[in-house]
Amino acid sequence: MDLALRFSPLVPEDEAAVEKLDERAFGPGRFARTAYRLREDVAPDYALSFVARVGTLLVGANRMTPILVGSTPALLLGPLTVEPAFRSQGVGEALMKLSLDAARASGQGLVLLVGDEEYYARVGFARAPLGKITMPGPVDPKRLLYFELREGALAATSGRMRRL
Template sequence: MAAVLDPVRSFLVDRENAGDVLARERLLDRAMGEGRFKKSSEKLRRGRMPAEGLALVARDAAGHVIGTVRLWDVEAGVDGDGEGAPALLLGPLAVAPEHEGLGIGGALMRAALAEARDRGHGAVLLVGDPEYYERFGFFAEKARHLVMPGPFERRRFLALELKEGWLADAAGVLVPSGRRRIAAGPRKAA
């Protein structure tokens, strides 16, 4: 993905890098608060890395992180055989409060979905406000046979098929998949 500067709004959508982690976490704390760690979506993200190439940020003209979105590998509708449809879970999507209303969230969504499609993914799921996400093609109907691994509001559990019919046979609970985060072990004295 090439970084793209929006000339009208003066922000850039770019890949997240290691130097963005602290700024991203601070932005999420301000935009979403501590309650973000108690959500069912967090259970699917805990201990995992975002899907390859699918952690994006928006930067202002000075290079500061003002928006973030990540997508995570999941198995949608794991059945008794442990098989499910590979999919992505989107979230969190957040924009710094002082930059809301400038189209940054929409730009991040479009970039993330285009990158997911380019990488061959079949579907994206999320928990969010239908009033916002339906304009990107997300609908509760596509996720009707799927459940989150904890409390969630059915009307807010949405899906977008990047490949027609990808979720047609998916039914059951979402489980995490993909790369595990490597925990830093204890350091040995030199």
């Protein structure tokens, strides 16, 4: 049996397994979070979203969802989920790097997320300037992070995040 970690693009058939992974990791309260509400009823960009497997077991997933900030297209990263037994082994970082590289190659400019700055800074995310980008619900502004895929993308973007 092959126990090597494999990464592949997310496909619609993965959604049920990813949802179960998210449920185990974040619980039912995840649906009340502002970032989840932005993604509600919006399909992720499958070309920019990835999963990690060991054999047939899905052990990690990362979605990239198209959004608008004001009238500017951007991407919302997340949820980034890793099975607890596989955490602290670089799975999350690898999933993010795959998504960021794919988004850059596809011509995207800016990726946003709500998360722990210390963790996400390892791949280059930084705290968004206070008030430049807002979300349609309560979010600790210190947890709103951005990653520029194209230089100047943040400077050219401001306003409220909304569904595409």
